[in-house]
Each structure stands twice: as C-alpha cells, then as structure tokens.
Amino acid sequence: MKYFLRRLGFYLFTAWAAITLNFFIPRMLPGDPVQSLINKFQGRLNTDAVESLYVLFGLDENRTVWQDYLAYLNNLFHGDLGISFTYFPTPVTQILTQSLPWTIALVGLSTIIGFVLGTLAGVGLGWRRGTWADNLLPIANFFSAIPYFWLGIIAIALFAVAWPAFPAAGGYDPGTLPGWNMEFIGGAIYHGILPALTIIISSISGWILGMRNMMVTVSSEDYVTVAQAKGLPERKVMFGYAARNAVLPSISGFALSLGFIVGGTLVAEMVFSYPGIGYMLFQAIGSKDYPLMQGAFLVVTISVLVASMLADFVYAFLDPRTRVEG
Amino acid sequence: MSVQADPIGLTEVEPAKKTGKKGKRSLGILRNRKALIGLIMLAFFLVLALIGPWLAPHDPNAVTQDSLQPPSADHWLGTTNTGQDIFSQLLVGTRGVMLVGLLAGILATMISVIVGVTAGFLGGIGDELLSLLANVFLIIPALPLIIIVAALVPSAGGVTIALIIALTGWAWGSRVLRAQTLSLRKRDFVEAARANGEPMWRIIFFEIMPNLTAIIASGFIGTAIFAILSEVTLAFIGVTSISEWNWGTILFWAQSSQALVLGAWWWFVPAGLCIAAVGTSLTLINFGIDEFVNPRLRNTAASASLLRKKGIRARIGFTPVYRGGGSQHPETTRDDDRPDADTGTTPRGGARRRDAAQADDATVPGRPAASGLPTNSRTTTDTEEVTA
Numbered sequence: 001m002k003y004f005l006r007r008l009g010f011y012l013f014t015a016w017a018a019i020t021l022n023f024f025i026p027r028m029l030p031g032d033p034v035q036s037l038i039n040k041f042q043g044r045l046n047t048d049a050v051e052s053l054y055v056l057f058g059l060d061e062n063r064t065v066w067q068d069y070l071a072y073l074n075n076l077f078h079g080d081l082g083i084s085f086t087y088f089p090t091p092v093t094q095i096l097t098q099s100l101p102w103t104i105a106l107v108g109l110s111t112i113i114g115f116v117l118g119t120l121a122g123v124g125l126g127w128r129r130g131t132w133a134d135n136l137l138p139i140a141n142f143f144s145a146i147p148y149f150w151l152g153i154i155a156i157a158l159f160a161v162a163w164p165a166f167p168a169a170g171g172y173d174p175g176t177l178p179g180w181n182m183e184f185i186g187g188a189i190y191h192g193i194l195p196a197l198t199i200i201i202s203s204i205s206g207w208i209l210g211m212r213n214m215m216v217t218v219s220s221e222d223y224v225t226v227a228q229a230k231g232l233p234e235r236k237v238m239f240g241y242a243a244r245n246a247v248l249p250s251i252s253g254f255a256l257s258l259g260f261i262v263g264g265t266l267v268a269e270m271v272f273s274y275p276g277i278g279y280m281l282f283q284a285i286g287s288k289d290y291p292l293m294q295g296a297f298l299v300v301t302i303s304v305l306v307a308s309m310l311a312d313f314v315y316a317f318l319d320p321r322t323r324v325e326g
Numbered sequence: 327m328s329v330q331a332d333p334i335g336l337t338e339v340e341p342a343k344k345t346g347k348k349g350k351r352s353l354g355i356l357r358n359r360k361a362l363i364g365l366i367m368l369a370f371f372l373v374l375a376l377i378g379p380w381l382a383p384h385d386p387n388a389v390t391q392d393s394l395q396p397p398s399a400d401h402w403l404g405t406t407n408t409g410q411d412i413f414s415q416l417l418v419g420t421r422g423v424m425l426v427g428l429l430a431g432i433l434a435t436m437i438s439v440i441v442g443v444t445a446g447f448l449g450g451i452g453d454e455l456l457s458l459l460a461n462v463f464l465i466i467p468a469l470p471l472i473i474i475v476a477a478l479v480p481s482a483g484g485v486t487i488a489l490i491i492a493l494t495g496w497a498w499g500s501r502v503l504r505a506q507t508l509s510l511r512k513r514d515f516v517e518a519a520r521a522n523g524e525p526m527w528r529i530i531f532f533e534i535m536p537n538l539t540a541i542i543a544s545g546f547i548g549t550a551i552f553a554i555l556s557e558v559t560l561a562f563i564g565v566t567s568i569s570e571w572n573w574g575t576i577l578f579w580a581q582s583s584q585a586l587v588l589g590a591w592w593w594f595v596p597a598g599l600c601i602a603a604v605g606t607s608l609t610l611i612n613f614g615i616d617e618f619v620n621p622r623l624r625n626t627a628a629s630a631s632l633l634r635k636k637g638i639r640a641r642i643g644f645t646p647v648y649r650g651g652g653s654q655h656p657e658t659t660r661d662d663d664r665p666d667a668d669t670g671t672t673p674r675g676g677a678r679r680r681d682a683a684q685a686d687d688a689t690v691p692g693r694p695a696a697s698g699l700p701t702n703s704r705t706t707t708d709t710e711e712v713t714a
Binding site: 025149161162168259266 | 559610
C-alpha cells in the first residue's frame with residue numbers, strides 16, 4: 001500500500017509540475033509574443049482573441065502573476081483550456097476531447113502491441129543467443145534509429161501511392177458518420193492499419209534489443225542454472241524463470257519511456273493526417289495556435305502519466321518485492 | 327565454479343584481450359567490431375559536416391528550371407519542384423544536424439553529471455529532491471514540451487534548439503549516473519579516501535568520476551541520438567526556422583510539396599537514410615561501450631561465431647564445454663565466473679549482488695531516442711527498497 005501511495009504522490013506531483021510549466025513557459029520568454037502573434041495574423045484576429053492572448057501570456061496589467069496562476073488553475077479544473085485560433089471560436093477542450101479517443105486507440109494499441117511482440121521476440125533471441133538469431137540484431141538496431149515520421153512517409157509511398165492498398169490519410173471513411181456501426185468501425189480499422197504498423201515496426205526493435213540483453217544477463221543467474229539442472233522443461237525455464245525476471249526492467253522502462261514513444265507517435269499521426277491529438281498539434285503549429293498547442297501538451301502529458309501509473313502497478317503486481325512493507 | 331581453461335579455444339581469436347596490458351586496455355573499445363564500424367560511420371558524417379558546404383556542387387537555395395528531375399549526372403540526387411539540388415541540400419544540412427547533436431549532447435551530459443553525481447553522492451533529502459526533478463523531466467513527454475517552447479521562440483535556429491533539447495533531455499543520463507554513484511559511494515576505496523581526509527571535490531573528481539567514464543560516454547551518445555532525432559522532427563513539422571538547412575528541412579519541403587504523391591522518392595528517401603545511418607552509428611558505439619563494460623554481453627558476442635563454427639548450440643546462461651569426440655550434446659558450464667569476466671571499468675567491491683543489479687541498471691543500452699527505444703533500468707528507488 002505504501003508503494004502505491006508513493007507512486008500516486010509522484011504522479012500527482014508530476015502532473016502539477018507539468019501544469020505549472022505550461023503556465024510559466026509563455027511568461028518566461030522575452031519580447032511581446034502577443035504583438036508578434038497579432039502581426040503574424042495580420043489583423044485577422046478579433047478583439048476577443050487578442051484579449052485572451054494577453055491573459056494567456058500574463059500581459060494583463062491589472063493582475064499579479066499569482067492571481068493569474070490561480071485563475072489558470074481554476075479554469076483548468078473546469079475544463080477550460082481557452083479558445084482555439086484555428087477553429088475559432090471552438091474551445092480547445094472540445095477539439096481535444098474529439099481527437100483524444102483516436103490517439104488513445106491508435107497510439108495506445110500499437111504501443112502495447114509493439115511492446116508485447118518486441119518483448120516476446122527479445123526473449124526468443126536472448127534464449128537463442130549465439131545462433132542465427134544474432135544476425136537479426138543489426139536489423140533491429142537500424143530500425144530503432146529511424147524516426148517514426150520517416151518510416152510513415154516510406155509506408156505511404158509504398159502502400160498508398162505506389163501500390164494503393166491502404167488510404168494515405170484520415171482516420172475513417174469520409175462517407176461514414178462517426179458512430180458505433182460496422183461501416184464506420186471497419187473503415188476506422190482499415191485507416192488505422194498503416195499508421196499502426198509504422199508505430200509497431202519502429203518501436204518494436206527497441207524492446208527487442210533491451211529484452212534480449214536482459215535475457216542474456218539474467219540467464220546466467222544461479223536460479224536459472226538450478227532450474228535447468230532440475231531438468232525442468234525448457235519452456236518453463238525460459239518463461240517462468242528467465243523471462244519473468246528479465247521483463248521487470250522492461251516494464252519499468254515502459255513506464256518511463258512512454259513519454260518518448262508518445263512524442264514520436266504524435267509525429268506519425270501528423271504524417272498520416274490521422275485525426276488525433278498529434279495532428280491537432282501539427283495544425284496548431286502551422287497556424288501558431290498557442291492555446292491549442294498548450295492544451296495538447298497538457299492532455300498528452302496527463303495521458304502519459306496515467307499510462308505510466310498503470311504500468312507501474314503492473315510492475316508491482318509482477319514483482320512482489322515492491323509490495324513488501326517497510 | 328572453475329572453468330576448464332578455455333575448452334573451445336576462445337583464445338584463438340582474442341589473445342590480445344588476455345594480455346590485459348594497461349595500454350592495450352585503453353584501446354579495447356576499438357577492438358570491438360560494432361564500436362569500430364560505428365566510429366567509422368560517425369567520422370564520415372563528421373567530416374561531411376565540416377566540409378559539406380564546400381563539397382556541395384550547387385547552391386542549395388538556387389531555384390532553377392529543372393524541376394523534379396530524377397537523379398542524373400548533374401544532380402546526383404535529383405531536384406525539388408523548384409529545381410533546387412537535393413544532394414547539395416543534404417551536404418549543407420549535415421552541419422546543422424551534427425552541430426545540434428553534439429552541442430545538445432555536451433550540454434545535457436553536463437547537466438546530467440552535475441545532477442546525477444550530486445544526487446548519488448549527497449544522499450538523503452537532497453538526493454530525493456534531485457531524483458524527483460529528474461523523474462519529472464523523464465516522464466513528461468519531451469517532444470510536445472520542446473514544441474511548445476520552440477514554437478514561442480521567434481525563428482529558433484540551431485543553437486537555440488540545442489539548448490532547449492539539452493534542458494529537456496538530461497534526465498535519463500542523470501538517473502543512470504545517480505544509480506552508479508550510489509553504488510560507488512560506499513566502496514572501500516572511497517571510504518579509504520575519506521578516511522585519509524581527502525576533500526570532497528577530490529573524492530568526486532578523482533575517485534568517483536573516473537569510474538563513471540563509460541556511463542557518461544554512453545549517456546552522451548544516447549542524448550546525441552535523441553537530440554538529432556528531435557531536431558530533425560522539429561524541422562520536419564515546421565516548428566523551427568525552415569530557411570536553415572538540415573535533413574529535417576528537406577523532409578519538410580518534400581512533405582509540404584506533395585513529393586509523395588508526385589512519386590519523387592529521391593526527395594525524401596536520402597535524408598531519412600542519412601538520419602538512420604547516423605543513428606545506427608551512434609547506437610553501435612553505445613553497444614560497443616556496453617559490451618566493454620558488461621562482460622556478460624561481451625562474452626556472448628565474442629563466442630557466438632566460434633560456437634557456430636564448431637557446430638555447438640548455445641544455451642542461455644551456459645557456456646558449452648567441448649570435451650571432444652563422443653557426446654553430441656556438449657555439457658555446459660556457467661560462464662560468468664570466467665577469469666576475464668570482470669574486467670569492466672567498474673572496480674570490484676563487496677556487495678556483489680547489489681553491484682550486479684546496479685551495474686545492469688547503468689550499462690544496458692541506454693536512453694531511448696525520440697524514436698522510442700525502450701529503457702532498461704528498473705526504477706532505482708525500487709532497487710533501493712529491495713536491497714536496503
């Protein structure tokens with residue numbers, strides 16, 4: 001219980017830190033960002049938007065930073081993240097709630113699939129070290145160095161342009177309306193295959209390499225030797241003794257590196273014009289839509305924190321040592 | 327468990343390793359094939375970064391009539407839709423990529439050394455606070471954070487980007503360094519130095535830091551990979567200045583000019599391959615360092631091809647012992663107590679099991695790049711709770 005409370009405390013603190021960073025970053029930068037934004041829009045911003053910009057950047061003369069901060073927190077708790085410029089006058093919250101399910105479905109599923117497949121492959125490769133299996137390592141190494149977005153571009157070039165088997169952009173058939181019907185879901189899956197494959201392929205090699213090295217390291221522990229000497233079936237030694245211990249660092253690593261992975265997958269969404277948070281972020285960058293950018297950062301961060309926390313709890317479930325009191 | 331002295335003739339290929347002379351040891355990293363290949367590839371790109379702009383046959387910005395030409399003798403990698411020479415853009419862009427990787431790597435490593443070593447050395451509440459800081463930075467998604475900062479800085483160029491990346495990407499290295507410092511802090515030689523009355527700075531710089539060299543190097547390389555991927559990604563999505571050439575800028579123009587639909591593969595393929603090549607070279611160097619530090623991984627790599635040659639099937643955790651003739655299934659022996667199995671850079675000390683856990687923590691391939699390499703270290707706080 002103590003472990004869970006400690007982790008919960010950590011995540012709450014991190015969430016607070018992210019929220020506070022989000023508040024202070026626009027205020028710490030030099031110059032008058034609002035004026036430069038107004039210039040960029042060349043008078044296409046209306047007075048309401050300019051007003052909200054001044055509030056966002058803390059340039060509202062009448063209030064102290066502290067009052068601003070409290071107001072910001074208050075707005076946040078009421079789900080108010082400001083108004084988007086790109087989709088004026090739609091609130092940022094509304095845009096993000098529409099795109100979040102897409103991101104969770106695509107990024108969440110493909111990250112987990114990548115992790116599971118990669119870990120299993122790593123177990124196999126580590127167990128068969130010193131055989132032909134080692135020849136796969138340089139390939140995995142090469143794939144782990146490729147940026148997600150470039151793999152996405154190549155995937156589109158091959159499977160959507162050269163050989164048009166999959167759609168190059170979008171998240172569902174334009175002819176269908178979002179809803180719980182077969183047509184829409186089928187279309188969504190069809191549109192999701194290419195981006196999901198991209199994410200899986202580029203994330204899988206990292207898990208393979210990490211798990212393989214941990215398998216090699218763990219397998220020379222005494223308990224593995226004993227299990228082997230007892231004449232237990234190979235499968236049981238491999239999964240029950242070696243892999244079960246080797247996977248622990250991978251899982252805590254999963255919790256920690258989610259932030260990196262999600263950052264990369266957001267860019268994959270941008271390449272595929274997939275209607276998730278990453279694509280919204282991309283649009284926000286293109287039009288300097290600062291409220292939307294910040295909102296996307298917050299939502300992504302909070303989602304990553306929740307996912308990491310779940311991974312941590314899985315870790316506690318797998319590793320009884322963390323549950324020991326004291 | 328003693329081992330039959332090299333039954334399958336490992337000595338045939340690595341006699342040099344056995345000599346273990348001081349001078350040879352320092353070259354050890356070069357004897358690692360992976361690291362050597364990585365270093366050669368990296369050197370190639372570093373040279374390009376230096377002389378690329380002079381080598382470029384055309385002005386990368388020059389707009390000509392030859393739009394969207396496939397590769398030819400005049401334009402080795404073809405042209406863009408405005409007739410710019412892509413090969414020249416690639417050459418000129420190398421400098422920006424390498425500079426940011428190097429600069430961000432150095433800055434982030436400095437921060438991570440300061441935070442990590444201090445945290446590990448201080449212990450107590452200072453350690454708790456610094457670790458908390460590192461963990462917070464580790465878990466907040468770096469790319470979106472970099473985006474919201476970079477988008478606000480007017481026309482962010484290479485140096486600014488390197489600075490932002492360093493400020494957000496130092497946490498991984500510091501975590502690993504803290505774990506290792508923690509395990510070094512209580513070793514006999516540090517205790518001895520303290521008992522001798524050596525000042526704190528001397529203990530840190532002359533007793534502890536030399537034992538962290540490999541980890542610092544691998545942290546630097548990990549951060550450089552992260553920085554390069556982040557920079558290229560930022561340029562690709564158009565956050566940073568699009569007038570400054572780097573490989574991401576090429577991809578940005580390719581994407582925004584519909585190169586995909588036009589089938590202009592020469593526009594977007596070479597830049598991506600270059601990124602992957604630099605990334606691979608750095609990862610290879612990191613693997614070399616890992617195998618250099620973690621003997622278990624090194625032995626695996628060294629003996630694998632030999633085993634294959636002798637037709638012996640390797641089993642995990644066991645070193646096959648070839649007793650000649652007779653048996654089809656060679657018997658097996660533990661391999662981690664080999665006489666040369668402890669030549670890592672970390673000094674030997676008591677508390678072996680704890681060392682093993684912490685060393686693994688510190689040396690398994692490091693820091694995930696932006697592409698999402700997984701991490702391998704268990705959370706150090708957990709290790710603490712377990713071993714304490």
